[in-house]
Amino acid sequence: MTLTDSHSGRRLTARGAKTRARIVASAAELMYVKGVAATTVDDVLAATGSSKSQFYHHFKSREALVRAVVDHVGQTVLARERESLGNVSTLRGLRRWRDALVQSNALRHGAYGCALGALASEVSDHDDLARKALSQLFAEWRGLLADVLRRLQADGVLKSEVSVDQLATGLMGALQGGYMLAQAERDVSPMATSIDMALAHIESLSAT
Incomplete structure (x- = not known):
């Protein structure tokens, strides 16, 4: 099963979509508590256990x-x-x-x-x-x-x-x-x- 990223138009596997959703949800929580400016990519990676390659696969x-x-x-x-x-x-x-x-x-x-x-x-x-x-x-x-x-x-x-x-x-x-x-x-x-x-x-x- 494949899904489409509404922003990039890239086709995602179910696993890829789950990874992307996890990153976005964690980033949303961090930005709500810490603020957008104070939340870094490294913060998000640490919270989700994701790698930089995974992050930049989903977000430019x-x-x-x-x-x-x-x-x-x-x-x-x-x-x-x-x-x-x-x-x-x-x-x-x-x-x-x-x-x-x-x-x-x-x-x-x-x-x-x-x-x-x-x-x-x-x-x-x-x-x-x-x-x-x-x-x-x-x-x-x-x-x-x-x-x-x-x-x-x-x-x-x-x-x-x-x-x-x-x-x-x-x-x-x-x-x-x-x-x-x-x-x-x-x-x-x-x-x-x-x-x-x-x-x-x-x-x-x-x-x-």
């Missing part, structure tokens, strides 16, 4: 690895958000979504922030391809929030004249800003407050 450069990490983290986050938001159709459901994110971040006392946001802050100004990929991933995330708000609007919960796309952008901004404040303070309270204020604004636009 460290930058190629970072782009693969962006894809990996993005798809992981989006899979979580699709599951969390896919069936939300009430304001109470949005509150439960908020609670789950805050409680998950509280387990780390706010440390490290949003995995996708952390990548955006480090690579967007240095790698335009990675920046464009991150922009698309955030657009998909906002789209999931907008879909929830459209369902609320269709059910008559939100006023018909409100812009769900603008509300979704504001909610995403509150979420990401909350992650950053929680990271700086090692306390999720600012994150909870930021999202609560965004949700309170949405609730103020209720049609009832």
